[in-house]
Structure formats: C-alpha cells, structure tokens
Amino acid sequence: MSEQKKVSAVVVTYNRLDLLKQSLEALFNQEYPLSHIIVVDNKSEADTKEYLESLGDKIDYLRLEENLGGAGGFNRGVRYFAEHTDDDYVWLMDDDTMAHPDTLAKFMDFANEKPEFSFLASKVLWKDGSLAKMNVMHYMNNKLIPATETKPVQTRNATFVSLLVSRAAVEAVGLPITDFFIWGDDIEYTERAARFMPGYFVPAAQVTHATKGNVGSSLLNDSADRTPRYYYHYRNKIYYARQRDWYRKLRAEVRPWLDYVQISFSKTENKKGKLAIIRKGVKAGFNFNPVVETVKKEK
Structure with missing residues (x-):
C-alpha cells in the first residue's frame, strides 16, 4: 500500500x-x-x-x-x-x-x-x-x-x-x-x-x-464606493490576457471596452468614475510586468 x-x-x-x-x-x-x-x-x-x-x-x-x-x-x-x-x-x-x-x-x-x-x-x-x-x-x-x-x-x-x-x-x-x-x-x-x-x-x-449575496463581480452594478478596486480587475486582466493564445487574448482585451460601452449607456451611479477606472486599469495593464517569484525548498 x-x-x-x-x-x-x-x-x-x-x-x-x-x-x-x-x-x-x-x-x-x-x-x-x-x-x-x-x-x-x-x-x-x-x-x-x-x-x-x-x-x-x-x-x-x-x-x-x-x-x-x-x-x-x-x-x-x-x-x-x-x-x-x-x-x-x-x-x-x-x-x-x-x-x-x-x-x-x-x-x-x-x-x-x-x-x-x-x-x-x-x-x-x-x-x-x-x-x-x-x-x-x-x-x-x-x-x-x-x-x-x-x-x-x-x-x-x-x-x-x-x-x-x-x-x-x-x-x-x-x-x-x-x-x-x-x-x-x-x-x-x-x-x-x-x-x-x-x-x-x-x-x-x-x-x-459564504458571500453576502450570490452575485458575480460587475462594475456596472457595484456601488460607487467600490469603484476604485476595479482598477486591479482591469489591469490584471490585461496582464494575464497577454499570456494567452491570440484568440483568447483578443477576447479578453475586448471585454473591458464592452463594459465601457455598456456603462456609457447605463444609468449607473458614478458613471464618470467607473469609465475612468476602466481606462486607467486597461492602460496600466499593457505596461504591467510583475515579478513571478519562484520557490526553493529549505534543506
């Protein structure tokens, strides 16, 4: 055994x-x-x-x-x-x-x-x-x-x-x-x-x-006070999309702009702030090159 x-x-x-x-x-x-x-x-x-x-x-x-x-x-x-x-x-x-x-x-x-x-x-x-x-x-x-x-x-x-x-x-x-x-x-x-x-x-x-509600993440529907944290959502998404094959990379890079259009024509609160955070996050994502750390087993 x-x-x-x-x-x-x-x-x-x-x-x-x-x-x-x-x-x-x-x-x-x-x-x-x-x-x-x-x-x-x-x-x-x-x-x-x-x-x-x-x-x-x-x-x-x-x-x-x-x-x-x-x-x-x-x-x-x-x-x-x-x-x-x-x-x-x-x-x-x-x-x-x-x-x-x-x-x-x-x-x-x-x-x-x-x-x-x-x-x-x-x-x-x-x-x-x-x-x-x-x-x-x-x-x-x-x-x-x-x-x-x-x-x-x-x-x-x-x-x-x-x-x-x-x-x-x-x-x-x-x-x-x-x-x-x-x-x-x-x-x-x-x-x-x-x-x-x-x-x-x-x-x-x-x-x-055990989340408070059974909802996915959505800048459109989220409250105005949570808008700033979506910077990480869009920045990080652009970074990991860059590691994918061309088709999945393209899909991921288009998605933020679909969100942008949807929010533009919505009645969501803090619309200007939400649109600005998408632009800021996407722009940062193309220049974001974080260090990938490795591990070493201690002897």
Whole structure:
C-alpha cells in the first residue's frame, strides 16, 4: 500500500473573524486529515490576532506586517508550504470558504487515481445550494460547466475558493503574484499552472462560498464606493490576457471596452468614475510586468 499523501491548507484572512472561525472549524473536521493548516493574516484587527494565537499548534500562524491583499496572502502561504513543509499538496481558500466534511477526501480520491495534474478545483456552491456565480467554471471549449456535471473535467483556470495545487506545480511555475493585490491572481496562477500540467474541476469535492449575496463581480452594478478596486480587475486582466493564445487574448482585451460601452449607456451611479477606472486599469495593464517569484525548498 502506498504512503498516504500529505496536504497543507492555506487560509487567507482579513478582518472577518466570524467567517474565519467557521472556515477553520470545517478544516479541523475534515475526513481526510490535514498535515498543516497555514493561516495568513493580512494584519487584521486585534480580535483576529488573539483568536489565531489562542489556537496554538493547531495552526501555523503567519501574521503579515501589512495588508498585501488576497494575492500577497496567497503568495506568502504557498511559499510557506513549499519551503517549510514536506507536504505533497496545498489546498488554497479564502476565509469565507466552508469546506464540507468530505471535500478533501474527494479531492484525494481523484489525486490517487490520476496524480498527473497541476490543480484540482472544487464545485463551489452558495448558501442556498445553487452554484456560486462568482466561482463558475468552464470546460476547455469555454462553455460553462453546468450544475448537473458529475464527472471530473479538464479546465483552464479556477479561483482560490478551494483549489488543491500539487507541489510539482508550485516548484515548476512559482508563486501567485503579490503585485496583483486583488482580483485575477487566481485566474493567472491557475492558467500558468495549467500550461505546465492539466488542471481539473472535481464536482464531488464541494464547498460553500459564504458571500453576502450570490452575485458575480460587475462594475456596472457595484456601488460607487467600490469603484476604485476595479482598477486591479482591469489591469490584471490585461496582464494575464497577454499570456494567452491570440484568440483568447483578443477576447479578453475586448471585454473591458464592452463594459465601457455598456456603462456609457447605463444609468449607473458614478458613471464618470467607473469609465475612468476602466481606462486607467486597461492602460496600466499593457505596461504591467510583475515579478513571478519562484520557490526553493529549505534543506
């Protein structure tokens, strides 16, 4: 009998203590036991710090000196996995990801049968059991994977809401890009990994994404106070589009201008600000050349 593979979980958190407690409790109760639970804290308030410190050696606690966004948090967490553990896989998630008791076991069933992969992605549900619109998945032909799909299928990209990544992939392609800060770091990272080895959607490995509402990201419909963060959305999208084949690159580069036209003819609040953020983000994306960090296992 082969030795059981070891898995680290990485949870990135920032000032959402109630959700974090639920997320960690789900990890503590996995049917397939975790070797390490690495919590990356983007300098949350004192209540989060105190709670995480109270867990002692139940977790590996990484408190950052500044908020590096989700992208920086995942960068630090994956680096810790690669350089400070001997685990075979790293399981990535936000602090509002609620794993089901058998989520990791279902991932490992697939991994034991088909170990040649870069990443495995969960079927992500919302709180009412429907598909989470923020985390929809696509077949290789870009068609949406429906809720009725029951078999594992290959996919080009996925989100960091329950993503199992192999050590081989991390060592081959490096780390998530800190400079993304937020938005698109997971799409870029999984597309980079999928160019090394195939990635798969595993519908049996399910999680719940405990967002306030089941909506996707939309500058058109989002509130005016959230407009500035869409700079990262458009800048980062243009960057990772540049790494794609010509057809998918063209589609991605056209999409911001479709948003621009739609917003131009809408009655959305803060229209001028939203149009300006698209222009600013797209312009920055063509000159954005962040460093892709690599990892080195400590001896």
